[in-house]
Amino acid sequence: MRRPAAIAFAAGLVVIVGGTAGLLLTRHPTPAMRPVAAGVAALPAPTGPIVAPPQSAAPAPVASPVSLTIPLISVKTNLITLGLAQGGAMQVPSSTTVAGWYTGSPRPGSIGSSIIVGHIDSTSGPGVFYRLTELRSGDDVFVKRADGTTAEFRVTSIQTYLKDQFPTEKVYGPTPDAELRLITCGGAFDPATGHYLSNIVVYATEVR
Numbered sequence: 001m002r003r004p005a006a007i008a009f010a011a012g013l014v015v016i017v018g019g020t021a022g023l024l025l026t027r028h029p030t031p032a033m034r035p036v037a038a039g040v041a042a043l044p045a046p047t048g049p050i051v052a053p054p055q056s057a058a059p060a061p062v063a064s065p066v067s068l069t070i071p072l073i074s075v076k077t078n079l080i081t082l083g084l085a086q087g088g089a090m091q092v093p094s095s096t097t098v099a100g101w102y103t104g105s106p107r108p109g110s111i112g113s114s115i116i117v118g119h120i121d122s123t124s125g126p127g128v129f130y131r132l133t134e135l136r137s138g139d140d141v142f143v144k145r146a147d148g149t150t151a152e153f154r155v156t157s158i159q160t161y162l163k164d165q166f167p168t169e170k171v172y173g174p175t176p177d178a179e180l181r182l183i184t185c186g187g188a189f190d191p192a193t194g195h196y197l198s199n200i201v202v203y204a205t206e207v208r
Contacts, residue, residue: 068144
């Protein structure tokens with residue numbers, strides 16, 4: 001996400017985080033050097049169930065994710081863990097150089113929508129998800145886990161949503177299979193508010 005804002009519950013909580021720029025990504029070929037934002041329109045966090053109901057023969061749990069690799073856009077980053085901050089906002093990485101897995105979502109490779117977020121840029125240059133919008137359907141995403149196994153995902157779609165029209169249920173809601181969501185900020189930048197006006201969401205499904 002392009003600005004170091006927090007991802008908040010439901011409709012528009014904003015957490016002020018000084019220093020970095022934001023969570024989402026644009027298609028600019030060169031870094032967009034934005035002023036540090038005082039706050040960013042927050043990305044809604046899930047307000048309902050994020051994991052599908054238990055099955056009668058539930059698979060064994062998978063290990064925690066430790067790194068993310070997206071070969072096409074040269075992303076190779078360790079994954080930090082993100083929880084909820086005070087006030088109910090989802091935490092975001094304190095650095096623009098790493099992505100984070102939201103521990104309130106399933107581990108990558110488990111049934112459900114696993115959530116990984118990252119910043120798009122800062123005043124010092126591109127963030128880890130700066131090139132996220134270059135992905136297309138069929139591109140590969142790899143998540144390495146603590147036990148040495150790797151979950152491979154294939155991109156199915158890339159969507160841009162205005163922040164005030166973010167489809168919380170579609171992004172975070174239960175799924176019948178193992179899926180991945182990569183989320184950052186993007187779209188038009190409003191210099192008057194220091195906010196990006198949209199969120200970028202990459203949808204991917206596990207292939208092995």
